[in-house]
Amino acid sequence: MxxxxxxxxxxxxxxxxxxxxxxxxxxxxxxxxxxxxxxxxxxxxxxxxxxxxxxxxxxxxxxxxxxxxxxxxxxxxxxxxxxxxxxxxxxxxxxxxxxxxxxxxxxxxxxxxxxxxxxxxxxxxxxxxxxxxxxxxxxxxxxxxxxxxxxxxxxxxxxxxxxxxxxxxxxxxxxxxxxxxxxxxxxxxxxxxxxxxxxDNFTVRDYPLPGPQDFPEGVAYDARKGVIYTGSAANGNIYAVNANTGATILFSKGGAVGRSTALGLKVDSLGRVWVAGGATGAVSILSPDGAPVATLMTPPSPNPYLNDLTPTPDGSVYVTDSTRPVIWRVRDMPNPSKMTVEPWLDLGGTPINYGPGINLNGIVASPDGRYLLTVQLNTGELWRIDTGIKAIKKVMGGLTNGDGLLLDGQTLYVSRNADGMISKVNLSADYGSGTLVREEPLAGLRFPTTLVKVGSDVVVAQGQLDKLKGGIPETPFKLTRFKTF
CATH class of the missing domain: 2.60.40.200 (Superoxide dismutase, copper/zinc binding domain)
Structure with a gap:
């Protein structure tokens, strides 16, 4: 008292x-x-x-x-x-x-x-x-x-x-x-x-998850299968959720394939699931049936934290690192044994200044792959990176605790984890500037992490990562689906 x-x-x-x-x-x-x-x-x-x-x-x-x-x-x-x-x-x-x-x-x-x-x-x-x-x-x-x-x-x-x-x-x-x-x-x-x-007058649909300690972080969607994937930050389990019925199965068990955590997820054009491995410093690739395809390690260095990733049409997959000032790239190849994680862009000396805590987090690419957009959680700054000349431009600030990103045309949705809301940003035609137009709590969000488009709707993972190392999470853990706003 x-x-x-x-x-x-x-x-x-x-x-x-x-x-x-x-x-x-x-x-x-x-x-x-x-x-x-x-x-x-x-x-x-x-x-x-x-x-x-x-x-x-x-x-x-x-x-x-x-x-x-x-x-x-x-x-x-x-x-x-x-x-x-x-x-x-x-x-x-x-x-x-x-x-x-x-x-x-x-x-x-x-x-x-x-x-x-x-x-x-x-x-x-x-x-x-x-x-x-x-x-x-x-x-x-x-x-x-x-x-x-x-x-x-x-x-x-x-x-x-x-x-x-x-x-x-x-x-x-x-x-x-x-x-x-x-x-x-x-x-x-x-x-x-x-x-x-x-x-009042607001409807969402929840997809409950079965595990008592799931802490869902990443979320991705395979439209061909009608399946939503989500991964656990606590144990690396990845679930497949039927977007229509909500039926959930364990798609890939964490740990056994060297994946102790699963953060950002993406589904590529072949239906494979790419997983950012956080502090393991690894990128994992799973086949459409959940079998391990490859586990790609970043070069040994202190404090790795691979947070999110995004594919581009030229076969590249770009990966953010929240603690090391570098953006990594994987070049997709027919033979997975030849794939590596390479340091694509050293951020030292660029406008993106790394500080204490989580730095670059969510990342998305423009449809043609020319630009990357990435948010820096600890500063709230949104950045545009030209993949051709590697030029960096600050798009806007004010997105503190920005986590996952979803690009839908010229609209960017930003999941603001500790703030418990989703921000809507209108972007210019060249993605070089943005205006914050709305901040939504939906029907009550618990540390929302990443987002994905499912039809005309959006699904967000309510990760509750603030309770990962202490506290009592609200169970069941869940993904939440809502209409775009």
Whole structure:
């Protein structure tokens, strides 16, 4: 509990006996979020049907994006009169589950713990910034003698888009008053009402994956087979998903063929699957039936990280390296034993400056193969590279946490992993300049990584790579299909 900003007595005055003051319409609760950039969808709204433990709807909550804040309106019935703790929880599940604080199955335990986008691991007041307290710490619900509780407030701790996004998470009302200091939930008692926050008038289709530790990163599509491929950053498994039915099979098991991780994926004109191997420094090629064709190693050097790749019509496959300042190339040949990974472009002394963290990430090619577009995750810069003369031009900035790219005509979709959204960029005819026109959270994204066109739709992998080395991922892992916007 952070006490530097407000002591216990002050909190009791503001949030305890005086909690009704927080329920005034239009009240803004400062939470200290990072500013959102670009253009959000107009009229971004969501709704949650508030249910009791028997599944009966006992109220509703609405959520609306208002500038940098989110307006929340809640009405719930059938509760005991008095003050009730109210919080946003991590997962979009109003099912029974284990409450870690009690180590037993409780109603709505499936919603998980409090939403904590700042990683504070601390329960605090609704006015605490997210680096000090849970983003899910909300004002209490004041229930009258008739058993009905109502609240309307605006908070900048949470949003319907971006890293503080609450879509497909849960709103939970508890049995008791919140003391705004005791971890993990302010001694607010049992979970009595729960609702999943669903975006209004927006439809997606999810493809659930079977493994409990899949962490899907790459995604590719073979239109001839109607199959979507996705690879695991955790173990190198590659799944084949029927784009029509959603049926999923293990296409190629990781590890056994020297592939301990699978990042960027592409399908070539022969139906072969190319795999960027991350820290293994390898490019793997699989036949259309999943058999290993070749494993190509980059020259030994410290800290390899092959992240994404793209084929071009002349038989080249270009590969980004996120830690070594070089773009690699494989020249496709009829005899796989003669293929090698060569350093095609040394980025030293070019406008692309490598720094700490993940550098170049997603990469795509223009249809004629003349230009490559690649995004630098740690700087948010989008670059154009001429494959003929190797000239580099900065297209634009502002795409921080840019991961996978999808080029569709003169439109570029950029998956912004830690920001939980997809950006739409309109490109000039020569791909040399771009304008950010929209930023989409879809129906709630969990660290989206790469994208692929499937018919007139787009499929994105919800990788949850922020939970790869710690934390509890939301399962099942999934790919999500949506209409282009």
């Amino acid at each position: 952070n006490t530097a900003r407000m002591n216990t007595a002050q909190k009791t005055l503001v949030f305890g006996l005086g909690s009704a003051a927080l329920l005034l319409s239009g009240l803004v609760l400062a939470g200290g979020t990072e500013p959102m950039t670009g253009m959000m969808p107009a009229n971004l709204k969501a709704t949650a049907a508030m249910r009791d433990a028997a599944g009966e709807v006992r109220g509703a909550a609405s959520f609306e994006q208002v500038g940098m804040g989110m307006r929340v309106t809640v009405t719930v019935s059938g509760l005991t009169p008095g003050m009730h703790g109210m919080h946003l929880h991590e997962f979009g599940r109003c099912t029974p589950g284990v409450d870690p604080a009690e180590n037993k199955v409780v109603p709505f335990g499936g919603a998980g713990g409090h939403f904590d986008p700042g990683g504070s691991a601390n329960h605090d007041s609704p006015t605490a910034g997210n680096k000090y307290g849970h983003g899910g710490d909300l004002p209490m619900l004041n229930v009258g003698a008739d058993g009905v509780g109502k609240a309307t407030f605006t908070t900048s701790k949470d949003s319907l888009t971006g890293k503080n996004g609450v879509l497909n998470r849960s709103l939970v009302v508890h049995a008791d008053m919140d003391d705004y200091k005791s971890d993990p939930s302010g001694k607010s008692g049992a979970r009595e009402r729960c609702g999943v926050i669903l975006r």
